[in-house]
Amino acid sequence: QQQVRQSPQSLTVWEGETAILNCSYEDSTFDYFPWYWQFPRESPALLIAIRPVSNKKEDGRFTIFFNKREKKLSLHITDSQPGDSATYFCAARGNTGKLIFGLGTTLQVQP
Amino acid sequence: ETAVFQTPNYHVTQVGNEVSFNCKQTLGHDTMYWYKQDSKKLLKIMFSYNNKQLIVNETVPRRFSPQSSDKAHLNLRIKSVEPEDSAVYLCASSPDWGTAETLYFGSGTRLTVL
Numbered sequence: 001q002q003q004v005r006q007s008p009q010s011l012t013v014w015e016g017e018t019a020i021l022n023c024s025y026e027d028s029t030f031d032y033f034p035w036y037w038q039f040p041r042e043s044p045a046l047l048i049a050i051r052p053v054s055n056k057k058e059d060g061r062f063t064i065f066f067n068k069r070e071k072k073l074s075l076h077i078t079d080s081q082p083g084d085s086a087t088y089f090c091a092a093r094g095n096t097g098k099l100i101f102g103l104g105t106t107l108q109v110q111p
Numbered sequence: 112e113t114a115v116f117q118t119p120n121y122h123v124t125q126v127g128n129e130v131s132f133n134c135k136q137t138l139g140h141d142t143m144y145w146y147k148q149d150s151k152k153l154l155k156i157m158f159s160y161n162n163k164q165l166i167v168n169e170t171v172p173r174r175f176s177p178q179s180s181d182k183a184h185l186n187l188r189i190k191s192v193e194p195e196d197s198a199v200y201l202c203a204s205s206p207d208w209g210t211a212e213t214l215y216f217g218s219g220t221r222l223t224v225l
Contacts, residue, residue, distance in 0.1 A: 032212060034212065034213070036214075038152075042218070043201060043216035043217060043218055043219055044154065044201075044214075044216050045216065046213050046214070049212065049213075087152055089154060093212070096167075097166075097167075098156055098159075098167060099156070099214065100156075101153070101154040101155075103151065103152065103153055104152050104153075
């Protein structure tokens with residue numbers, strides 16, 4: 001049973017558009033939600049993260065919107081660039097301390 | 112700049128063989144992890160050590176065994192590999208277990224079992 005779900009599985013946008021990646025979770029005790037990105041043939045790396053006390057976290061072109069009541073969050077990438085093409089993983093940390101990853105969304109930004 | 116080092120980068124072996132992967136981190140972190148990333152890119156934690164102590168041991172086959180000599184090193188041994196073990200094995204570290212907020216991943220070891 002997947003505790004962290006992501007959609008869509010893959011997404012293609014044109015350069016300059018806003019990409020929206022969705023994530024939902026099951027466990028209301030999750031207390032930390034990082035997004036990792038992974039470029040082809042590279043390892044995942046932390047991109048941006050949010051805690052449930054906030055409903056928005058912004059870092060340049062990347063913004064997380066968080067809805068605690070619905071247990072949903074989304075990553076918005078504005079003015080998408082071809083260099084943003086990667087797989088994006090939503091993750092959640094539970095009270096066991098473990099980070100649980102979703103299956104990822106593969107983003108392709110077409111020039 | 113790489114601070115979590117894994118060797119080897121690739122390993123091809125046959126069913127039934129034993130393999131060992133090494134991981135070292137130079138970040139001074141207390142906690143290290145092994146994750147398995149399969150062909151569908153699913154990232155799943157296998158083991159976690161905090162200051163040489165095993166604190167997470169997910170349901171993995173017994174042929175997998177982690178080994179930690181000190182908090183900077185965490186190796187993974189697989190006895191008698193199976194085809195389904197083909198995957199990328201990612202080592203990671205974080206400052207400590209209680210605040211595992213940022214994982215720093217190594218470059219991975221890609222295992223192919225023929």
